[in-house]
Amino acid sequence: MAINPVPDHVPSEMVRDFSLFTSPGMAPTPNGDPHAAVACVHAGPPIFYSPCNTRGGRGTWVITRARDQRRVLQDTETFSSHRSIFSSALGENWPMIPLELDPPAHGVFRSLLNPLLSPKRVMVLEPAVRERAITLIDRIAASGTSCDVMKDFAFPFTVSIFLRLLGLPDHRLDTFVGWAKDLLHGDDVKRPAAARTIVAFIDELATKRRKEPVDDFMTFIVQAQVGGRRLTEEEVRGIGVLVFVAGLDTVAAAIGFGLAYLARNLKDQELLRREPDRIMLAAEELLRAYPTVQIIRVATKDIDFEGAPIRKGDYVSCATMIANRDPAEFECPNTVDLAREENRHAAFGYGPHRCLGSHLARREIVIGLEEWLARIPAFRIKKATAPITSGGHVFGLENLILDWS
Template identity: 40%
Template sequence: MTTMFDYTIPDHIPEELIFPLDGESHPQLKKNPFAVFADLHKEAPPIFFNPAAFQGAGGWSISDGAIIKEVLQNPELFSSKNNTGFSFLLGRELDLIPLEIDPPEHMKYRIHFNKPLSPRSIAPREESVRSTAISLLEKFQSSGQCEFVEDFAIHFPVRIFMDLFGMPPEDFDRILDYENKLLHVSNTIETRSQAARDIYDYLVDLLADKRANPKDDLASAILGFTVDDRQLTDKEILGMYFLLFVGGLDTVASSLGFAWRYLAANPKAQQQLRENPDLIPGAIEEFFRMHSVVEVRRSVTKDVEFHGVQLKQGDFVNLITAVASLDSKEFENPLEADFERSPNRHCAFVFGPHRCMGSNLARLEMRVALEEWLNRLPEFSIEEDAEIDVNLGAVVSLARLPLVW
């Protein structure tokens, strides 16, 4: 082991491949991370070792979009097993299913979600989703201002997920508190670990309730899933519950925040969508592309030379989906919004076997939010002199977004 930049570097890492990437070495990450990610290939090697990754533990990262996609589609060499870190926080092994299950076993679990999360199954939820958006908007619509992250972006997807999953509405504040403590990496390990345990205990109680009182919701439906002609174990069910709990809360809120920041700073884009609502589906894909908020982790399954770099079994690889979505070799003028961009094979929902199961619901939420905002509110902008900082981590998000109209 050697020490550099106040980080410990494993001996098998060549010095020329070391490139620190965090809020200290790149202060712009806290203001506009996507500008940094779009230009990362100009600064860092295609595969580089970031000693700041994983809260200072260090790991490989990639600045080339094509290589990111290659890794995501090669689970034999780059495994998802135990890669979210939640087992560590919980203090017990719990695979988040199917995310932390590698092929071929992965599809035995994943296939059950294809129907309940399909476009056909999600479409009937539109009325409820729209009602949620309207009820939130009406609370501040006449005031001429809001703090978008707190007043809308967080509440909207959480309420929708709780309804989909069959959680009691009165648990909203509790769920929000768990989410905040678990997912914000600025919190201490102790705080996040306690939140993980609290969520686990909550889900154990939820499982018992669904067994006793099954309803027409996703949590109840999971109880009927089978694998290899057997019923799921409680541990497997809790692994599914935990994954959906985490995945259903933070990512859409983050995507909403960045999309609304763009619209607030670009009145011509607002007007374009108001005058041409048929462009909204294309705008949604463009917002997901421009602001791919998720970073995912894989672990190397064997010693291998990969694109000229020696990787060791057990090495972690951090995949910044925004780097692939902003790759100028695939997307012309990647930092500029083109609501008619086609094709638009962005990486916001990841590639390969672990592509996001909730993408259809995310698209519905984004579309309804855009439609209701543009129909109900006049031109909006960011409050003058507002400081807009970014929360860094596995999901990048805006800390706040004060809007006025």
């Protein structure tokens, strides 16, 4: 990974050797704990400069305190979300919508999409979500006493829900998961190739739905209007790509990290089996302890922020995994306490850009845990195997082999 030089305006004493991509524990690691590795930043200054904290090797200011991250994410005038993170991998410059739009355009598109993922809509989807979880887990239970839970449950479960939302068939599930892995965790060759494939797929789906509308998300988008006009092809692509990418990896990872924790902590596992009413609260704590996303903003003007001379164009990192381990925000932040109340975690971000799909994600995680614990006996990580964790823009988990023999 090429590292850009530290800009002249950054004082040398504010530079720290830290990266969500290259620090110890961030590379794919058997039995790793990247969340604990990241938590060590709280022993240092509340804001510092990391010379290499993006996939492209760019430096970012790192905001460590949860309250300061909220200030950044709330202030859309000073800290823009328009980075074209996906399209730049293709040498292009269009935003994922609404994630990479700033107000007032952001609000227009957010209002358009909110009803599709509202709590009310999620209630309608819930029976299908539960049915899918039960089908997968029953199949796993019938086929033996161990499984690769990411491959056999977490990905097929979350991705199939998302495919149903998009109106796409299940039989392409493995293909889509492969694209997501290449995009989020692949190298400099796989990533742009996956991006091109996804764009071509979204464009093709949009064209198809314009000609043959059905009752699904993409038909809604190609027929929708903002300000009395239909959406442009680029806007349809920006929405389609965001929904596609957001639906493929993060919720599966959240379920995986949660099950890995319970596999290692049998008392907590037994508690949730005995008292399933606690699962909803427990899911919030697992989201706090094991969030997966780094949020980056771009400074729109020069500003002195908590003593840091941030200049126009600088990248500012608000990593959820750092905010959620802030000792000023959470008592014993590195301890998982499944009874933790008033859990103001940042797993879904904060401010106007708070995750649009958070209601659906929460229900998927809770239902996934409920049905897994109801159908699979006491489980551990299989002897002589090791889950592999990785840091980066989105934290990941694979090779999680659970055993209940």
